[in-house]
Structure formats: C-alpha cells, structure tokens
Amino acid sequence: MTTLLAIACLLLIIVVVVQIGKVTELATKLRGEEEMEQISNKRSGTGFLLFLVGFLVFCIGSAIYYKNWMLGYGPHHAASVHGSRLDSLFNLTLFFTGIVFVITQILLFYFAWKYSGEKGRKALYFAHDNRLEVVWTVVPAIVMTFLVISGLDAWNEVMADINDGEEYMEVEATGYQFAWHLRYPGPDGKLGARNYKLINAVNPLGQDWTDEKNWDDIHPSELVLPVGKKVRVRITSRDVLHNFFLPHFRLKMDAVPGMPTYFVFTPSQTTEEYRRELSKYKEYQAPTDPADPNSEPLWKTFNFELACAELCGKGHYSMRRVVRIVSEEEFQAWLAQQQSYYATSIRNTEEDPFNGIPLPGENVEPAPAPAEGSVQ
Amino acid sequence: MATAANKSTAPAPHDVDLLIEEYGYDDHFHEHHEGDKYQSNFFTTYIFSQDHKMIARQFLITGMFWAVIGGLMSLVFRLQLGFPEESLAWLRPLLGKWITINAETGVGTLAPEFYYALVTMHGTIIVFFVLTAGLSGTFSNLLIPLMVGARDMASPFLNMLSYWFFFLAGVVMFFSLFLNTGPFAGGWTAYPPLSALPQASSGSAGGMTLWLISLTFFVVSVLLGGINYITTILNLRTKGMNMWRLPLPIWAFFVTAVLGLLSFPVLVSGFFLLIFDRTLGTSFFLNEIFIGGQALDYVGGSPILYQHLFWFLGHPEVYIIILPAMGIVSEVLSVHSRKPIFGYKAMVYSILAIGFLSFIVWAHHMFMSGVNPFISNFFVVFTLIIAVPSAVKVFNWITTIYGGNIRYTSAALFGVGFVSMFISGGLTGIFLGNSAIDIQMHDTYFVVAHFHIVMGVAAFFGMFAGVYHWFPKMFGRFMNETLGKIHFWGTLIGAYAIFWPMHYLGMAGVPRRYYRFDNFDTFSHFSAMNQFITIAAVLVFAVQVVFIVNFFRSIWFGRKMTTRNPYGANTLEWTTPVDVPHGNWPGKIPTVQRWAYDYAKAGEENISQIIPLAEGEHDQGH
Numbered sequence: 001m002t003t004l005l006a007i008a009c010l011l012l013i014i015v016v017v018v019q020i021g022k023v024t025e026l027a028t029k030l031r032g033e034e035e036m037e038q039i040s041n042k043r044s045g046t047g048f049l050l051f052l053v054g055f056l057v058f059c060i061g062s063a064i065y066y067k068n069w070m071l072g073y074g075p076h077h078a079a080s081v082h083g084s085r086l087d088s089l090f091n092l093t094l095f096f097t098g099i100v101f102v103i104t105q106i107l108l109f110y111f112a113w114k115y116s117g118e119k120g121r122k123a124l125y126f127a128h129d130n131r132l133e134v135v136w137t138v139v140p141a142i143v144m145t146f147l148v149i150s151g152l153d154a155w156n157e158v159m160a161d162i163n164d165g166e167e168y169m170e171v172e173a174t175g176y177q178f179a180w181h182l183r184y185p186g187p188d189g190k191l192g193a194r195n196y197k198l199i200n201a202v203n204p205l206g207q208d209w210t211d212e213k214n215w216d217d218i219h220p221s222e223l224v225l226p227v228g229k230k231v232r233v234r235i236t237s238r239d240v241l242h243n244f245f246l247p248h249f250r251l252k253m254d255a256v257p258g259m260p261t262y263f264v265f266t267p268s269q270t271t272e273e274y275r276r277e278l279s280k281y282k283e284y285q286a287p288t289d290p291a292d293p294n295s296e297p298l299w300k301t302f303n304f305e306l307a308c309a310e311l312c313g314k315g316h317y318s319m320r321r322v323v324r325i326v327s328e329e330e331f332q333a334w335l336a337q338q339q340s341y342y343a344t345s346i347r348n349t350e351e352d353p354f355n356g357i358p359l360p361g362e363n364v365e366p367a368p369a370p371a372e373g374s375v376q
Numbered sequence: 377m378a379t380a381a382n383k384s385t386a387p388a389p390h391d392v393d394l395l396i397e398e399y400g401y402d403d404h405f406h407e408h409h410e411g412d413k414y415q416s417n418f419f420t421t422y423i424f425s426q427d428h429k430m431i432a433r434q435f436l437i438t439g440m441f442w443a444v445i446g447g448l449m450s451l452v453f454r455l456q457l458g459f460p461e462e463s464l465a466w467l468r469p470l471l472g473k474w475i476t477i478n479a480e481t482g483v484g485t486l487a488p489e490f491y492y493a494l495v496t497m498h499g500t501i502i503v504f505f506v507l508t509a510g511l512s513g514t515f516s517n518l519l520i521p522l523m524v525g526a527r528d529m530a531s532p533f534l535n536m537l538s539y540w541f542f543f544l545a546g547v548v549m550f551f552s553l554f555l556n557t558g559p560f561a562g563g564w565t566a567y568p569p570l571s572a573l574p575q576a577s578s579g580s581a582g583g584m585t586l587w588l589i590s591l592t593f594f595v596v597s598v599l600l601g602g603i604n605y606i607t608t609i610l611n612l613r614t615k616g617m618n619m620w621r622l623p624l625p626i627w628a629f630f631v632t633a634v635l636g637l638l639s640f641p642v643l644v645s646g647f648f649l650l651i652f653d654r655t656l657g658t659s660f661f662l663n664e665i666f667i668g669g670q671a672l673d674y675v676g677g678s679p680i681l682y683q684h685l686f687w688f689l690g691h692p693e694v695y696i697i698i699l700p701a702m703g704i705v706s707e708v709l710s711v712h713s714r715k716p717i718f719g720y721k722a723m724v725y726s727i728l729a730i731g732f733l734s735f736i737v738w739a740h741h742m743f744m745s746g747v748n749p750f751i752s753n754f755f756v757v758f759t760l761i762i763a764v765p766s767a768v769k770v771f772n773w774i775t776t777i778y779g780g781n782i783r784y785t786s787a788a789l790f791g792v793g794f795v796s797m798f799i800s801g802g803l804t805g806i807f808l809g810n811s812a813i814d815i816q817m818h819d820t821y822f823v824v825a826h827f828h829i830v831m832g833v834a835a836f837f838g839m840f841a842g843v844y845h846w847f848p849k850m851f852g853r854f855m856n857e858t859l860g861k862i863h864f865w866g867t868l869i870g871a872y873a874i875f876w877p878m879h880y881l882g883m884a885g886v887p888r889r890y891y892r893f894d895n896f897d898t899f900s901h902f903s904a905m906n907q908f909i910t911i912a913a914v915l916v917f918a919v920q921v922v923f924i925v926n927f928f929r930s931i932w933f934g935r936k937m938t939t940r941n942p943y944g945a946n947t948l949e950w951t952t953p954v955d956v957p958h959g960n961w962p963g964k965i966p967t968v969q970r971w972a973y974d975y976a977k978a979g980e981e982n983i984s985q986i987i988p989l990a991e992g993e994h995d996q997g998h
Contacts, residue, residue, distance in 0.1 A: 024858035044784035070883040097803040123714040123976040124779030140767040151810035159749035196664040239667040240570040247885030258663025261746040309819045314488040317890040
C-alpha cells in the first residue's frame with residue numbers, strides 16, 4: 001500500500017513538473033522570448049543578491065550557534081601541549097581563507113547581480129590585464145608560502161620522535177576488529193617482544209613469554225596517563241588498518257599490521273581540570289539524560305575518548321576506550337594497583353614456557369636462564 | 377567576397393554556409409560516405425553507434441542512471457545517520473535481508489555491513505561512473521570533434537568500445553549489489569588488508585572480486601576514450617585551429633585525457649597486485665595478520681604500498697573530475713556574459729599547471745597513514761602550490777562576468793553556482809593540505825564537506841551547466857528554463873545546506889564512515905544537525921527529479937531549436953546544421969580564422985571563429 005502511495009506521489013510530482021514546464025512555454029509564446037529573457041535575467045540577478053546575504057548569515061550564524069560543541073572554539077580546547085599549536089594554525093588558516101571566502105563570494109554574487117542582462121547594455125571587451133593577473137598570482141603565492149612555512153614548522157616538531165636521553169613513558173595500543181587493546185610496560189619501563197604467530201585466546205597480543213620484559217607488562221582497560229609527562233604511543237594493528245584517534249588531544253595515527261607506528265604527545269590537563277572548565281558552559285550543565293532533569297550534568301560524566309578513524313569493517317564506529325588523565329601521584333597509585341598480565345593470566349598455565357619452573361625473584365634459588373631471543 | 381565577409385555584422389544563418397563554402401576545407405567527405413553505411417539500421421544508429429554525438433548521449437544517459445542509483449544509496453545511509461532510531465522496515469522489500477526486523481518491536485534496522493556497502497558503492501559510483509564517465513565521457517565525446525572541426529573522433533570504433541567497456545563495468549558492478557555476501561564494503565579507496573581478506577568484511581569476498589573486475593573494465597574504457605581524445609585534439613584540428621585558438625573546454629578535456637592515460641594504469645597495477653594477494657597467496661600488501669582466530673602466512677608486504685598506487689591515480693582523478701567542469705564553465709560563463717573569457721592564456725597555463733601538480737601531491741591523502749613524516753614536507757609544499765593556479769582561475773571567472781551583460785539561462789546560473797562552490801570547497805583544501813592541521817581533520821566530516829563541495833557538487837554544477845547549454849546540440853530542442861531555474865536554486869541552496877554544516881561536525885572531530893555516533897560522548901551532540909542534513913539531502917534529491925523529468929520531456933517535447941546558433945556563440949559546434957548529420961558538416965569543414973572568445977569586440981555582439989580577421993585586426997589566439 002505504501003509503495004503504491006509512493007509511486008502515486010512520484011507520478012503526481014512528475015505531472016506537476018511537466019505542467020509547470022508547459023505553462024512557462026505558453027507564457028513565453030504570449031509575452032515573447034525577449035521579454036521573458038529580460039524578466040528572467042532580472043529575477044536571477046536579484047536571486048543571487050538575496051542568496052549572498054542569506055548565505056553569509058547562514059555561515060556565520062551557524063558557526064556561532066555550534067561554537068561550544070566544536071573542538072578548539074568552545075570549551076573543547078586542546079588537552080595536549082602540541083594541540084593548542086595546531087589549533088592556532090587552524091585559526092590562522094581560517095583567518096586568511098575567511099577573508100578570501102567573504103571577498104570572493106561577495107564579488108561573485110555582486111557582479112552576478114550588477115551585470116545581469118539588460119536590453120541595450122553592451123558588455124565590456126576586457127580579455128586580459130597582465131597587472132591584475134600578476135596580482136592574483138603573487139598574492140596567493142605569498143600567503144601560501146607563509147602558511148606552508150608555519151605549517152611545516154609545526155608538523156616537524158609535532159611528529160618528531162623522542163630525542164636521545166629524553167625522559168618519557170611508552171604505552172602501546174593495538175587495534176583489532178573491533179576494539180583497542182592497551183599495554184603498559186610495567187616497572188621495567190620496557191615493552192616485551194611480540195610475534196603475531198603466538199596470538200591466541202589467552203595471548204591477545206602475541207607476547208613472547210620467554211622475553212622477560214613481557215613478564216611485568218600490564219593490560220589495562222582504560223588509557224590512564226599522568227598529566228605533563230611525555231608519552232610515546234606505540235600503535236600497532238593485529239588485522240586490518242585502524243587509526244588511533246584522540247580528538248581532544250589533536251592526535252591521529254594509522255595502526256598498520258606488521259608496521260608499528262608512533263605518536264609522541266604530552267597531556268596538558270587532567271580529566272578533572274577539564275571537567276571543571278566544561279562546567280562553566282550551559283551546554284554542559286544540561287542533564288545527561290534529557291528525560292530526567294535530576295541526572296548528573298554532562299560535564300560531570302565527561303571523559304576523554306579514544307576512537308578509530310580508519311574504516312576497519314562493520315564495527316568501525318564502536319572502538320571506544322576511555323582516556324583518563326590524572327596527576328602524577330594518582331597515576332603512580334593506579335599503576336601500583338595494576339597486576340601484570342603474565343602474573344594473572346599466564347603464569348603456571350600451559351601457555352607459560354616456565355610452567356612449574358621458578359623465576360628469578362620468585363625463589364632464592366637461581367632459576368634456569370630463559371631461552372633467549374627466540375623471537376625478537 | 378572576402379571583404380564582404382570582413383564587414384559583415386553578426387552573421388545571419390545563411391552567411392555561415394557561405395563562409396564555410398568560401399573558406400572551408402574540402403576533405404571530399406561525401407565521396408567516401410555515400411549512403412552512410414555506418415548508420416544503416418537501428419543497431420548501428422542507436423546501440424553500437426560509432427558517431428561521437430550518439431556515444432556522448434549514451435555516456436550521459438548511462439551516467440544519469442548511475443547518478444540516480446548513487447544518489448538513492450546516499451539517501452538510505454543519510455536516513456541511518458539522521459534518524460538512527462526510526463524504523464527502516466519499509467525498505468525491506470528493496471533491501472531484503474540487510475534490514476533486520478526486531479521480532480518484538482517490529483523496528484527495522486539497517487545492517488552495519490550494508491551501511492558500509494552503501495557508503496562504498498556511493499563513492500565508487502559517483503566518482504567513476506558519474507563524474508568521470510558521465511561528465512568527461514559525455515562532453516569530451518560531444519564537443520571535441522565539434523569544437524576542433526573534425527568529422528568524428530580519430531577512431532570511432534575505439535570510441536564505441538570505450539562506451540561498451542564502461543557499460544560492461546556498470547553491469548558487473550550492478551550484479552555485485554545482489555550478492556549474498558553483499559557488495560564491497562571497505563570504502564571506495566579499497567585499502568587492504570580490509571579489501572583483501574573475506575574474513576575481515578563480508579563484502580571483501582565476491583563483492584570485492586566483482587568490484588575489481590568492474591573497475592578494470594572501467595579503466596579500459598577510460599584509456600580507449602583518452603587516447604582517442606588526445607589524438608583527435610592533436611591531429612584532427614581543422615585548418616587554422618592552432619592550440620591557442622582552442623576553446624577552453626577542449627584544453628580541459630585534453631589535459632584530463634592525459635591525466636587519465638598516465639594515472640589509471642597505475643591504479644590497475646595496484647588492482648592486479650591486490651588480486652594476486654587475494655587469489656595467489658602473494659604478500660604485496662599484507663603482513664603479519666591475525667584474523668578470524670588464525671595467524672595468516674602473509675609476511676613482508678606493506679598496506680601503505682597500495683595506498684601509494686591508489687592515490688597516484690586517486691589524486692589526479694579529482695582533477696579528471698573537476699577540469700572538464702572548469703572548461704565547460706569557462707565557456708558557458710563567457711558565452712552568456714557576452715564577454716571574452718578573462719585571461720585565456722592564464723586559464724590554459726593554470727589548467728596545465730594543475731594537471732602537472734596533480735601528479736606530485738598524492739601522498740597528502742596519507743599524512744596520517746604511517747609514512748615517514750619527513751616525506752610529507754614535499755607533499756605539503758606541492759599541494760598548497762595548487763592553490764595558486766586555482767586562485768587564478770577563480771579570479772578570472774569573476775572578472776569574466778564583471779562588466780558583462782549576463783543572460784541567465786539555466787546553464788549560466790549553474791556556471792555562477794559552480795564558481796561559488798569551487799571557492800567554498802577549494803578554501804577548505806588549504807586546511808587539509810597542511811599536514812599539521814590534517815592531524816586533527818583527517819578522516820573527519822571536514823574532509824567529507826571539503827571534497828563533496830569542491831569535486832562533488834562543483835563537478836555536478838559543471839555537468840548541469842554543460843547539459844543545459846549543449847542540450848540543443850544533442851537533441852535539437854531546449855530544456856525548459858523555468859524547471860531549470862527551480863532545479864538550480866533548489867540544488868544551490870540545498871547542497872550548501874547538506875555540506876556546510878559538515879564542516880562543524882569535522883571541527884568537532886566527528887569521524888567519517890561511522891554507522892552511529894552514540895557510542896562516543898564526543899560525537900553524539902549533533903543529532904539535530906544530522907537530521908537537518910538528511911532532510912536537506914532528501915529535498916535536494918527531489919529537486920534532481922525535476923531535472924530528470926525536464927531532461928526526458930525536453931528530448932521529445934522541448935521547444936525546438938530553429939536557428940543554428942541560438943546563443944550567439946563563436947565556437948564551431950554552432951556552425952553545424954540544426955540537425956547535425958553524421959560527419960557534422962554536410963559539405964566542407966569550416967576553417968578557423970580567430971580565437972574563440974571575440975565577444976563584445978569592436979562593437980559586435982560576437983564574432984564567430986569562422987569569420988576572417990579584418991584588416992589590421994589583432995587576434996588573441998596566435
């Protein structure tokens with residue numbers, strides 16, 4: 001029935017359209033082609049002028065309306081040290097392109113109105129003007145040079161790897177269909193070796209348990225980081241391409257199977273500090289559940305999030321992890337609570353190459369040296 | 377006679393015949409084409425035609441068919457994005473098992489796999505079948521022989537093959553929509569490993585195989601067309617038509633064909649390596665993969681290599697799409713402003729510069745893909761240099777309408793709309809081309825807004841301008857102007873309503889290709905905006921129905937073209953008879969005496985290219 005109705009509607013629209021067409025053709029016959037052309041020119045010109053006004057109002061008005069939801073404009077300022085630099089670069093580009101946008105759109109539609117055809121008016125023979133053309137070649141070239149230089153300056157600094165001797169902590173994020181698996185190096189500060197052939201149900205990252213660096217590695221469910229400390233994220237993938245995306249930190253990098261990538265950044269605000277700033281905006285004082293006015297305000301439940309930004313299959317939209325930025329003390333306390341994955345899930349199971357064999361530190365007696373470097 | 381012609385004012389129709397007879401070039405066409413054995417029956421006239429004008433119409437109508445399919449697909453996934461809670465059960469008769477019905481509530485939900493298949497097919501279809509074949513295929517075929525003064529393409533047979541390979545590509549792609557595992561669903565860029573492994577996505581099974589076969593046929597079509605366009609432009613120009621006298625659409629089609637010829641084979645090489653990985657167990661793009669509970673044997677390949685091969689085509693491809701639109705708009709704006717195009721040579725040089733630069737910017741799609749960040753420095757520089765020739769073109773179009781006497785046909789309206797769209801979408805490219813800003817903007821809705829405006833909507837505007845403008849040349853009748861105007865204003869306002877708000881989504885960090893946004897607090901604040909976009913998309917699609925009705929009605933019932941040059945244009949296609957015969961000119965081929973843009977010169981409204989220069993007159997095209 002609905003299908004029939006839809007088809008009937010479509011047919012009706014087609015009939016109406018055809019009738020409009022017929023009517024105008026009759027009108028053209030009655031009033032003469034030339035007169036109709038004059039009317040059409042005038043109307044179209046006025047249309048462009050009206051459109052120009054409406055368009056600019058729409059652009060500027062909507063930007064103001066959505067300001068507080070946009071990263072970098074409202075309360076969602078960058079939560080990383082490099083992020084604010086990227087935001088200011090965005091704003092710089094917006095400044096220049098905004099000027100060009102407004103000027104060119106105004107010129108285009110103003111001319112489109114001003115020079116709409118009139119009977120008896122002669123068009124201007126104006127085929128070229130070298131001076132003008134040089135101006136609008138050179139000016140964009142200068143602006144572009146400026147933007148390129150400031151852009152590349154920021155890019156090379158942001159993308160630089162850790163310098164020798166610099167203090168930093170390393171964490172690892174591994175994408176798979178459809179979640180992120182996080183790994184911290186544990187007290188030794190080093191991530192252990194992995195081999196994708198070793199991956200199975202209890203060894204999701206394919207860690208090589210003969211590598212003692214793996215013994216203290218932890219697998220938390222949240223990305224918890226101390227504020228103000230340089231972090232190097234090692235980004236890997238188990239199956240297809242993913243992308244490690246932290247919108248609030250202005251950070252994005254593909255996860256490529258078989259080729260670890262990295263991104264170095266420094267969180268500049270804790271989650272708590274960020275929440276407190278959000279609480280100043282009325283958008284975030286709204287209740288989390290619109291149906292229940294007594295539910296907690298949005299700012300209170302706010303969390304930084306980790307997302308996937310490279311199409312990876314049907315669950316691409318759901319790869320969420322919470323990111324918590326805390327003070328150094330809170331971080332150490334949190335870290336102290338975490339147990340290594342090896343200790344909780346592998347030790348003395350069939351998976352453990354040292355099943356039943358005491359490890360150094362576990363026993364006063366010297367343990368047999370682990371078979372070393374089988375896979376690096 | 378020569379002096380009489382010199383003094384002639386805007387030539388009356390019969391003068392054209394006299395001029396061609398007097399100065400034209402006799403290639404003894406009639407002695408070879410007695411009885412026109414190439415168009416002897418229905419099949420050779422309408423189906424397996426070798427006439428470039430018929431092939432152009434075939435490309436156009438096939439392109440329109442695919443535009444409707446691709447557009448409808450976008451409506452379905454827009455419904456999902458705008459109204460994720462609404463039941464889509466009513467789509468079940470059409471989409472079948474891809475709509476799952478909740479047994480208790482009766483609510484129908486679009487399967488995420490199929491959402492991604494729709495997104496993928498929408499991109500593939502619109503980019504390749506509509507904006508490459510439908511735009512460049514149509515107008516290169518129609519205009520190249522007519523505008524350079526040739527009887528037909530250099531090889532009419534290859535030209536026919538070009539269409540039929542395109543048709544075949546379409547048939548294969550269409551079949552893939554009905555596979556049990558679904559059509560390919562890994563994005564139009566088809567990045568491996570997702571596209572290589574059926575375990576990763578059901579669409580990567582048979583759907584991907586058909587996708588690869590279809591696009592390989594498509595590339596054959598582009599190459600057959602391209603060598604023909606290039607050969608025709610270089611070798612079959614009529615007497616007097618030197619390169620500086622070519623109308624701008626021809627320059628644009630020429631550079632487009634060169635880009636296609638150089639870049640599409642690279643894409644095919646990538647496709648072949650991908651086929652090897654999928655079927656022969658090679659590891660060109662695959663490395664250390666654990667999927668479906670199994671560690672695969674592929675070792676040593678690089679998924680990034682595929683991205684290089686893909687984008688080596690992928691970036692020139694966006695210029696393959698936009699250059700023909702630019703050429704068409706240059707011509708349309710000049711003719712209807714009754715003014716010469718401003719800065720003809722600068723326009724040509726900027727087309728050439730854009731064409732050249734398009735080959736050395738591909739990795740700007742890959743800033744965040746894990747390539748060495750140092751490499752990105754080069755690609756940022758070259759990418760932002762493209763802004764310079766693009767700016768030159770924009771200012772030249774604006775100056776072209778400055779001081780004009782603009783006749784607002786639907787074609788001219790779309791021409792002005794094109795420039796507005798190209799400005800809006802081009803400027804956001806300056807953000808994305810700068811790798812530092814791209815860190816945040818990459819793969820967000822900011823990118824979606826950017827490329828839809830600059831190469832989607834703008835290219836469609838160029839195509840519409842061309843269809844309205846040359847419709848009389850194709851079908852001997854005019855399209856209805858009132859309906860054309862409804863179509864234009866609806867599309868201009870609607871297209872901005874769809875894509876402008878997406879900038880804000882992107883600036884809020886919302887990633888593209890998400891099936892729902894409510895898993896993330898950061899991305900879930902925009903339901904009202906998403907609904908607005910969806911409603912705008914439905915309305916814009918409805919306005920395209922007006923165009924389609926207008927198009928088909930006008931073929932048979934439109935106002936007849938009675939004079940051969942209704943717009944008072946200078947180019948050669950308007951010197952052919954109203955009913956253009958096979959071979960384009962019944963007698964001699966006209967000789968070209970001047971450049972294509974002598975409008976408003978020396979007190980004349982326009983001076984056709986076939987009118988000889990007056991004594992002491994300076995010609996711009998030399």
